[in-house]
Amino acid sequence: MSIGRRNFFKVIGVTGASLAFGKTLNAAPKKENDIEFSAILYDSTRCAGCQTCEVTCAEAHGLPAPVDVPKAGVVRKTDEYHRTVVNAIATENGEVYVKRQCMHCNEPACASACLTQALYKTHEGPVIWRERKCMGCRYCMISCPFDSPKCEYDSPNPKIQKCDMCYDRQKEGKLPVCVENCPAEALVFGTRRDLIREAHKRIVENPGQYIDHIYGEHEAGGTGYLYLSGVSFEKLGFNPSIQLKSYPELSKGFLYAVPSVFVLWPAILLGIREATKNNKSNEEGNE
Amino acid sequence: MRKEMSKTDYIISNDNDSSRSTWKFLLSELKPRGKFLTPFNIISIPVMLLAAIILVYRFWKGLGPVTNLTQEVPWGIWKGFNVITGVAFAGGAYVLTFLVYILNLKKYHSIVRITVLNGFLAYVFYAGALILELGRPWKIFNPVIGNSFGTGSVLFLVAWHFLLYIIAQMIEFSPAIAEWLGAKRARKILSGMTVGAVIFGITLSTLHQSGLGAIFLMAKDKIHPLWYNEFIPIQFFVSSIFAGLSLVIFEGSICKNVFSDQISEKSKKAHNGILIGLSKICTVAMFAYFFLQLLVFVHGKHWDLLNTPMGYWFILEMFGFVLLPMLMFFYSYRRNNIFMIKVASVITMIGVIMNRLNISIIGFNWNGALRYVPTWMEVVVSVAVILAQIWIFRWVISRMPVLRESPSWVNENE
Numbered sequence: 231m232s233i234g235r236r237n238f239f240k241v242i243g244v245t246g247a248s249l250a251f252g253k254t255l256n257a258a259p260k261k262e263n264d265i266e267f268s269a270i271l272y273d274s275t276r277c278a279g280c281q282t283c284e285v286t287c288a289e290a291h292g293l294p295a296p297v298d299v300p301k302a303g304v305v306r307k308t309d310e311y312h313r314t315v316v317n318a319i320a321t322e323n324g325e326v327y328v329k330r331q332c333m334h335c336n337e338p339a340c341a342s343a344c345l346t347q348a349l350y351k352t353h354e355g356p357v358i359w360r361e362r363k364c365m366g367c368r369y370c371m372i373s374c375p376f377d378s379p380k381c382e383y384d385s386p387n388p389k390i391q392k393c394d395m396c397y398d399r400q401k402e403g404k405l406p407v408c409v410e411n412c413p414a415e416a417l418v419f420g421t422r423r424d425l426i427r428e429a430h431k432r433i434v435e436n437p438g439q440y441i442d443h444i445y446g447e448h449e450a451g452g453t454g455y456l457y458l459s460g461v462s463f464e465k466l467g468f469n470p471s472i473q474l475k476s477y478p479e480l481s482k483g484f485l486y487a488v489p490s491v492f493v494l495w496p497a498i499l500l501g502i503r504e505a506t507k508n509n510k511s512n513e514e515g516n517e
Numbered sequence: 518m519r520k521e522m523s524k525t526d527y528i529i530s531n532d533n534d535s536s537r538s539t540w541k542f543l544l545s546e547l548k549p550r551g552k553f554l555t556p557f558n559i560i561s562i563p564v565m566l567l568a569a570i571i572l573v574y575r576f577w578k579g580l581g582p583v584t585n586l587t588q589e590v591p592w593g594i595w596k597g598f599n600v601i602t603g604v605a606f607a608g609g610a611y612v613l614t615f616l617v618y619i620l621n622l623k624k625y626h627s628i629v630r631i632t633v634l635n636g637f638l639a640y641v642f643y644a645g646a647l648i649l650e651l652g653r654p655w656k657i658f659n660p661v662i663g664n665s666f667g668t669g670s671v672l673f674l675v676a677w678h679f680l681l682y683i684i685a686q687m688i689e690f691s692p693a694i695a696e697w698l699g700a701k702r703a704r705k706i707l708s709g710m711t712v713g714a715v716i717f718g719i720t721l722s723t724l725h726q727s728g729l730g731a732i733f734l735m736a737k738d739k740i741h742p743l744w745y746n747e748f749i750p751i752q753f754f755v756s757s758i759f760a761g762l763s764l765v766i767f768e769g770s771i772c773k774n775v776f777s778d779q780i781s782e783k784s785k786k787a788h789n790g791i792l793i794g795l796s797k798i799c800t801v802a803m804f805a806y807f808f809l810q811l812l813v814f815v816h817g818k819h820w821d822l823l824n825t826p827m828g829y830w831f832i833l834e835m836f837g838f839v840l841l842p843m844l845m846f847f848y849s850y851r852r853n854n855i856f857m858i859k860v861a862s863v864i865t866m867i868g869v870i871m872n873r874l875n876i877s878i879i880g881f882n883w884n885g886a887l888r889y890v891p892t893w894m895e896v897v898v899s900v901a902v903i904l905a906q907i908w909i910f911r912w913v914i915s916r917m918p919v920l921r922e923s924p925s926w927v928n929e930n931e
């Protein structure tokens with residue numbers, strides 16, 4: 231909805247891609263799958279925890295190769311040097327793995343927070359960061375419910391690091407490196423709509439293997455990364471309090487109120503000023 | 518009278534001479550006045566020098582070596598204290614301009630200028646502190662010019678409102694500058710713009726004081742549930758009223774001593790009446806605030822959280838630093854107890870600092886593994902920003918007619 235508000239502001243001007251999405255999403259939220267966002271389906275029951283995605287991601291983005299390995303009981307986190315990490319988790323199904331990175335939300339909090347549109351939801355679906363725009367305020371980090379954007383604090387010219395779904399490769403018609411190189415086929419790339427269908431198919435066709443929940447189908451208003459799992463997502467380390475509404479919705483009310491305050495307030499203030507004009511003589515008389 | 522007018526007009530029109538003498542005048546005004554080795558100077562100068570060194574290092578090596586910021590707590594005290602808390606304390610300016618220019622309560626006229634000056638400098642310095650902690654400050658004009666408008670961003674609105682409000686306050690204060698320079702005609706034009714600037718300024722203040730709270734709306738899962746609620750914007754707005762006024766009360770009693778030579782006997786006498794009036798407003802605003810917090814709390818049903826360390830902290834903030842000073846304000850205006858008003862204002866200020874820090878830092882990712890504690894370097898810079906503001910504040914007061922009466926030619930115009 232806040233995206234709808236953006237339209238309000240930008241009747242004239244740049245027709246950003248996110249606006250187009252915003253419109254469709256808001257006008258007909260039921261039909262969100264009409265938009266062919268590209269997405270990635272990650273099947274944690276297939277993941278072998280081999281870290282190929284981590285290694286190839288680091289290589290492709292000029293980041294240092296990971297030095298530690300997934301170990302049950304240790305929570306590895308993405309940071310400014312690691313856009314994606316794989317964690318091992320001991321569960322009733324034995325050791326399972328879970329890959330973490332930016333979720334590429336349909337309505338990303340980070341992009342709605344960013345005051346320069348440096349973080350940006352592209353037409354195609356990936357949420358990217360654009361160096362030439364960012365001023366390093368880190369409001370994206372405050373807002374992202376998944377704590378995905380990371381800041382290079384140790385650089386005098388810090389970048390915001392996060393998964394960009396290999397947007398540049400996608401434009402060349404290539405797959406994201408992690409998807410291309412995953413030996414276990416735990417990662418599949420496609421349109422969000424197709425992948426949700428595929429995920430449902432896997433759940434139906436393999437009773438007992440999966441829990442009946444595609445993480446990312448509805449979480450945070452829907453995300454571009456979709457997860458399948460054999461155990462609850464809370465066990466995999468996902469925050470159970472993530473809401474289903476999109477996060478930009480939360481500041482919608484405030485943003486809506488701004489124009490009306492801007493119009494009404496001055497008028498009211500002027501009115502009061504006129505009404506109290508007599509005070510002047512009164513007060514002075516009293517003193 | 519008419520004769521005098523034409524004389525000044527003549528002086529102003531006589532460009533060459535007057536501009537040369539204006540320069541001389543400005544240069545002489547730049548020199549320090551009075552005793553130099555006061556305790557304040559002896560403490561503040563080394564702190565500011567040290568901060569300057571730290572800042573050189575910070576821009577050379579990045580934020581990392583100087584601050585303790587983490588990936589989970591990306592905003593430290595430069596933002597949480599200097600910007601978010603500092604701006605709340607600048608709220609006095611819009612409240613007082615509201616009283617004087619909108620409600621026409623002339624009683625408060627004598628403290629409007631100093632409050633506006635303080636507000637103006639607070640914005641310049643505290644919004645300026647933002648630049649220190651931006652990772653890429655050379656891009657700061659991106660949201661102001663060019664095609665990088667993140668118009669759906671609360672921070673975008675706040676940034677714009679800061680900018681516009683600084684201009685509005687500049688206009689509100691400008692008659693004092695004109696009086697200082699003896700620019701009679703300019704003063705007339707500028708003071709004619711005051712009411713417009715005031716109305717614009719109050720509107721902007723309403724929006725960005727609440728906007729500072731709205732910044733945190735999307736951090737729903739990260740801020741401690743006792744502090745997070747959808748009314749943060751309203752709470753920030755209401756608390757900026759009594760935060761600002763408490764600072765006005767506190768600052769007024771300090772200025773009364775430090776600059777006592779500047780203040781006329783008449784305003785000294787009127788000052789107590791002003792304090793009583795302000796404490797009334799504080800009582801009402803704090804009551805509204807406390808009541809709102811209470812409603813939100815009952816509605817949020819977080820009873821279980823009260824019996825945790827963060828819960829005790831919350832109770833302390835609400836009862837010790839909102840309810841208690843509210844009762845003190847109430848008691849003191851009924852009993853004419855000026856001393857207690859001052860004590861209450863200090864407690865209120867501490868409470869507002871607590872509240873802003875609880876939302877932006879202490880309660881932010883409160884259950885994260887890594888807690889953020891500022892480095893000594895962050896603290897030094899934070900303090901130096903405030904000291905630098907006081908320096909400029911003092912410089913202006915001892916030169917321009919802020920506390921003292923305007924020059925005699927002004928009254929004729931009014």
Ligand code: SF4
Pocket residue numbers: 332333334335338339340341357373374375376377378379392
């Ligand atoms: S997960 Fe965070 S960084 Fe990624 S798109 Fe969503 S809000 Fe943005």
Ligand code: SF4
Pocket residue numbers: 343344345346347348349359363364365366367368369370371390
């Ligand atoms: S740090 Fe950069 S990308 Fe993040 S919100 Fe600020 S300007 Fe946008």
